[in-house]
Amino acid sequence: MPPEKAMDFKGSLGRLLRLLRPQQAQLIGVLVLGTLSVALTVIGPKILARATDLIFAGVIGKNLPAGATKEAVVAGLRAQGNTTLADIFQRADIVPGQGIDFTAVGQVLLLVLALYVVASFFGLIQARLTTSLVQSAVYSLRREVEEKLARLPLRYFDRQPRGEVLSRVTNDIDNLAQSLQQTLAQIVTSVLTVIGVLVMMFLISPLLAIIALLTVPASVFIAAKIGKRAQPQFIKQWATTGKLNAHIEEMYTGHSLVKVFGRREEAEAMFREQNDTLYNASFRAQFISGTIQPAMMFIGNLNYVLVAVIGALRVASGSLTLGDVQAFIQYSRQFSQPVTQIASMANLLQSGVASAERVFALLDAKEQEPEPERPERPAVVHGKVEFHDVSFRYLEDTPLIEDLSLTVEPGQTVAIVGPTGAGKTTLVNLLMRFYEIDNGRITLDGVDIAKMDREDLRDKTGMVLQDAWLFGGTIEENIAYGADDVTHDEVVEAATATYVDRFVRTLPDGYDTVIDDEGGTVSAGEKQLITVARAFLAKPAILILDEATSSVDTRTEVLIQRAMNSLRQGRTSFVIAHRLSTIRDADVILVMESGRIVEQGDHETLLHAGGAYSRLYAAQFAEAMAETD
Template sequence: MSTPGGTPRGGAGVATPGVGERAVPARSPGTAQATQPGPGRMMAGGMPAEKSLDFKGSSRRLLRMLLPRRAAVAGLMVLGALSVVMSVVGPKILGEATDLIFAGWIGKQLPAGSTQAEVVAQLRAQGKGTQADIFAAMDLTPGHGIDFHAVGMVLLLALGLYVASSLFTLVQGRLTTTVVQHTVYDLREQVENKFARLPLRYFDGQPQGEVLSRVTNDMDNLSQSLQQTLSQIVTSLLTVVGVLGMMFFISPLLALIALVSVPLSVYASAKIGKRAQPKFIQQWATTGKLNGHIEEMYTGHALVKVFGRQHESAEIFREHNEKLFESSFRAQFISGIIQPTLMFVGNLNYVLVAVVGGLRVASGSLSIGDVQAFIQYSRQFSMPITQVASMANLLQSGVASAERIFALLDADEQSEDPDNAPRAKVVRGEVEFDEVSFRYEPDRPLIDHLSLKVQPGQTVAIVGPTGAGKTTLVNLLMRFYEITGGRILLDGVDVSTMSREDLRAKTGMVLQDAWLFGGTIAENIAYGAPDATHEQIVEAAKATHVDRFVRTLPDGYDTVIDDEGGNVSAGEKQLITIARAFLAEPAILILDEATSSVDTRTEVLIQHAMNSLRTGRTSFVIAHRLSTIRDADLILVMESGSIVEQGTHDDLLKAEGAYARLYQAQFAEAMAEVD
């Protein structure tokens, strides 16, 4: 997945969301879901609700997603209708076979030569009126046995109908798979494109595991739910209509009796389903929380062990796991009650139909074959209702997942780039902050009326205590956040009038958190310049001291590293990200604490690499180690979002202000470490 603006999250070479002291406050290992208010902790996304947002609205929205494939959906319904028609006609035809067999068996018992009317009259004369009514309703010939040829033809016709029905069902299933998978494919693309339009503050306010759960677990659950329910619901509804028509055709009285169970079934399903839906919402919300905790504990497992927080981590996992178990158990149990409840109602209906049907046969109003067919129809009538009820848990679970995905798709987006945005072919690198103001929260200002002008090719160092707004400043330049007042100009052009893609394409960023992607070292270096040749990659590696250690690896530049760069050291990862930025040849360079987590020897190498990288480029360097920025053209000292001092290293030391105090504090600390 891409991060906002289609850029990688971390590393260098192309612009990436800044990760600094203001962007994402640290969470302790034991509090995976902590959401502390304050600058940088954006709550726009929020935690997932445990209450259904809009079941009906989400269902309709889900159905609207099928409209682009309306032809396939129409074909699916036609095939389903043909399959249902053939399967519905089957019992009636089998009833005819039963009548033929029964009439042949009775005819064999009667004396040959007599007529059906004579036999019926004789039975009435003997006082056997019920038997006479039954014989009168039958098509029999006294003395003739079973017509096996006629029975065989009827059975062959029934077999042909059932085979054709199965074939149509098979093709319908294939169409269903095509429709569902293409729909989910489109939905995944919408989510991917949405990520490119989401502002950084959305990701600041969402645990990574929660976001991943929505685009993986919820997406897969929605896919399975649609796959298992879409065609079945269509078939079930058509079966209800077809079976009901045949039931009224055979016997309106029995059909009315069968319909008595429908309101009861619908009422039971609605009441139980209403109680189950919130549990499914809670189930998937808890799943997201559990995934967030697991993801955080896995990525920070070393820190958890160092501080001995395994027990607390396991306890939080147990709590989330227990909540997930409870919500899942309740959701599945409550929705599972629907099917046995409807089966009980269906059995009562079966008994009524059998009793009344037997009385109708005795009166001669119906044949045994018709009653047999009607009983089959009554089962077929209740079966689709039971099937729909049994799919209630799938439907509710799928809609619950759809709601969570739709909530992601409906999240507030960053403002659109202006039409016909200016595109500069050559960037000199002049940067100006003109009365810039910014606040993460409306009532908590961070930067107020800040003005600054940087000449092309200058190296500007930004120093100050944690939380002063150093990383925020460069994030505003990159438009990861939008300013609330003033202007930021690049070569005299307001960056708000430029497209983000064009702005960030001219900027390279090396972060404190050196992020590498799964792939070879060469691929990681070329991430910001995918068209680079191998020679250009090697040249960039040599200029940034990467080539030195790559040559010692068995596979050289083809060495495969994992997505976290676990098989290379922290310093080597940092050098690779610098090489990535070097190869991209940005006009503006941002270095955010690029040497804070490496040893002194590696820091010297990184400094040399960064010096090569900064040559001829406007550079912004954020650093806590003041010894690394002595040669900067301009040093900005920030406190509480304001520039309190600016000048060269020597000038600021002579001024004996905030910078001098910071420098002396670090010098005293270094002397204490030596002592």
Template sequence: MSTSDRGDTPKKSLADSQTAAARRGPGGPGRFMGGQGAEKSLDFKNSAKRLIGMLRPERPLLLGVLTLGVLSIGLAVTGPRVLGNATDLIFAGVVGRQTPAGMDKAQVLEGLRQTDRGGVADLLGAVDFVPGQGMDFGAIGTVLFWALLLYVGSAVFGILQGRLAATAINRAVYRLREDVEAKLSRLPLSYFDKQPRGEVLSRVTNDIDNIGQSMQQTMGQVVNSLLTIVGVLAMMFWISPLLALIALISVPVSVVVATKVGKRAQPQFIAQWKTTGTLNAHIEEMYTGHALVKVFGRQQEAAETFRQENEALFASSFKAQFISGIIQPAMMLIGNLNYVLVAVVGGLRVASGALSIGDVQAFIQYSRQFSQPLTQVASMANLVQSGVASAERVFELLDAPEQSAEPLAPERPEVLRGLVSFDGVSFRYDPEKPLIDDLSLKVEPGHTVAIVGPTGAGKTTLVNLLMRFYETTGGRITLDGVDIAAMSREELRAGIGMVLQDTWLFGGTIADNIAYGAEGASRKAVVEAAKAAHVDRFVRTLPDGYDTVIDDEGAGVSAGEKQLITIARAFLAQPSILVLDEATSSVDTRTEVLIQRAMARLRTGRTSFVIAHRLSTIRDADVILVMEDGSIVEQGSHDELIAAKGAYARLYAAQFSQAVAEID
């Protein structure tokens, strides 16, 4: 591409930003991703708060999730207590069957103490048995039935809770995707100049998907775990405050372990998703520019860059998962130690008659239930950290500086005639390096202005300022007397048609691609535009004609044919102002002649800006501007500039006389 340096880029709007990959080249992120910001540490607390804040509109659903969680967990934690009663009934039946009938419980216990079996008497003191009476299967069956109802009810409420949680989370992620999509449309073109396309795509796809999955897997479970801890703890204190206090010993230990390990894992999750974006950018560039990679023999270099990025992703992912994975076995160890301690102390309490066997059984179950949610919450640390790391990358995109806001009361010309004026316009990409300085120009309606000059002179930048892809840093541009900064961008661009050197097609039929120039265009209008741009002649040779499907790379049609399709799109739009940026660079000489004739018809009555390097294509322009270093050094008709024997004459001679020495 002859206009690919800093002075003439970027060429296109967001829709055409795929050429950014070509400008960076096929060498991969290791060489071409200098525009990417430096990696920064994860602001876990604020990012997590902001992520949770995304669920604020779903408060009614979240209240339902919490209510159903309370009901589900409440029934679940009641189950062990009810089963403990069943155990007591069974044990009472066994004891009653082995004691003589006709005596009461007090007499049996007194008899045991008189025979030096006081320990057994203490044990049976907490058992509600009737001497000589076996198990009451009716009562046991009733208790088990209620236990079954409790667990079934808990499961039903849990399923409903999961459904509500999934609805709330997916709605939040849906809104996040909408926010990102809207943000992309508000970002200035300079943002995409500095960001590899694969990196942006990774944030929009991989990171948002990871946020959704992380929230889906953690939110409901965290709520249930916290409710379980509260409910189980209440039941444990009800049964035995002493055993409950012993069980609580594991809480601070668990918190310390989870915090220490979690802090070590956080930086690795940041690196994991950062490297994922880098790798995606490299793969996207290699796929888009695979022909160039092969032509210049860079397959080995591309493969080596991929290997390095893949190894970096492997290393960060492994460290993140391994370090965070330590939490669960550590928590299980703490839980098992706590379980043993509770079992020993509980056994002693049963032996002393302070607790029944059913109570201890229930308490041991509660001990397991108490340690399990602690382990679950700790083991979810990797998911939470991964989700928050992705969230920060998405929030970084959402917080990126936007293009200037649209005016509250946008102005518009009464009649769009195409009178364009540049009044003392200045612009610079880098604040320290001026590109265009105090440029003034007036283009009359219906005139064709050709802009020529060496690469980097600022030709494409000039039309980018007219399109408000970039904002001027000084002066103003007016359209029919109205400052374009006072117009809405949509209104301004609706009257301007662009045909660029780098074609852009989307996946769809040829007819759809042409119809993209005018919303609701009929098939007849599409065909007429195609005939005017000489598209019809080759479309007729295709098996499916205008319904031939092409992909976003334009597979199935040549580079020149792709260019013709984009020109037909401009014909269909019928704009008041036409911008042609090397629009015939990809067509053969014969087709170029036909396109020039078609362009002459298209330019009739329209203000046209033509950027060209082949000077033969702009000889009939009303005014030719010669730009050097962001300034207009010459202007006039072709004959006038040739006669002046200045910069234009040297460029013309360089092309047609092969006077290479005069290029400088």
């Protein structure tokens, strides 16, 4: 699980932005359109100030005597000692006796309307480009995550709850997409607006611009302080989301067992505990980050008051026109609004970066050993398998298999028995390269499997596991899963050979019967039969049966054994079994204990040897007799 402390925000944000590199053309388009839209929007108040000045001049000029000049009126006011009014008239474009020039005012308003319409059009195109840009980036990220999952070793999934992995692949990527969608264009627009507004404010009045800028350090300081407190809560929020999803997934898949063993209340208590933790973390994260916007609005209002008061004094002194002050107040609002927006987007950005880091942690996980540059392959696959001094351990300080050597001739059936945890399944997992060995080597027909392409190796191998896996689809699709370009007749042939056909014929839709990923419409034994048919149809050179008959009844087991005997003809087979009665006909029986082969031979030889196999067989025979009694 990720740590619940402040993460590398800058590093993760930089890496997140690098995801947008492939969409560089669209990003440039967003910037250009944003610049044009903001430029037109920023020019608007300055042009609108001209309309205010025209109206002000018309109202004043109408009340002055016609025929007089502005200079005469101003001189008269100064002679009367009314210096303030004289300064205002001096600055204004007054024509004594002339009222409001509505034609000129209308032209100004139409020009401003056209600017805003064009700016909105550019903004609309920018929003569309932003959506395409973000979705393309997230699409690539999803594909990268999917490819990464295929390259991760089983060790990774052994140590990660499935719900946690699913949360990173779904919830975190969705949250990242939403955060980028809502912040990218807005941040671009807000930053450009701040720059454009600053330029216009300095052009109108450097003094007022400096006063407006005095509030920026306070805004940055407050936003940084609040954001620093909110960030750990966002980390905790998404980490807890992963834990909660893992718990829900486990309780759902084991729903029947939870009820059978009376653990419903315990499961509900754990859910409530994690749900409460998630609620508290989410509440704190949203509340703390949510205080940024009110704080920014308060500072913005202070800025507004300062600009209004000092602007009025500048008008009274004749340094500015009324239209200039009106435009500056608009710019002041436009300046504080994007600053407030940037601050208010901090919670979205922090949440998105927190999710991004969890996804990056998945992408940075150690992968399985890379495929060889020049993979080797046997000229002809006969199925001879050799283990040469193989050592393996799941944990560095816990040995499992040490210096194991074994030779399996082509076409032999090798049964592997032993107590739980002896390393039986591990042995075949190493053969399939699900795990990489620590020392030694494994060869297939003389070729080291570490030098073979994994796909090529596994293409020659068929597996039937203890836990039958089916996917949502028809029975025919499930049987044909392990083979390419097979016909319906071939599917039926494989199903008939493995006794699947007999129960499929009883279903209303036959081979077109749709089953879900849990196989709810068929029994456990029937699920296992379908997986056996899948392996039969694939016709592999090496066959691995891991407790393949553990979920079927005795009669079905006999039928499967007959099918297996036919399937194993001419193929090297590894059979892992607890019921020793199912492997009596094996060519070689390996008895494993603590990762070592302690006995090796056929059934009769091992039984008469009186060793570990004999004790296992006697124990099962005694258990069977006890059940009969």
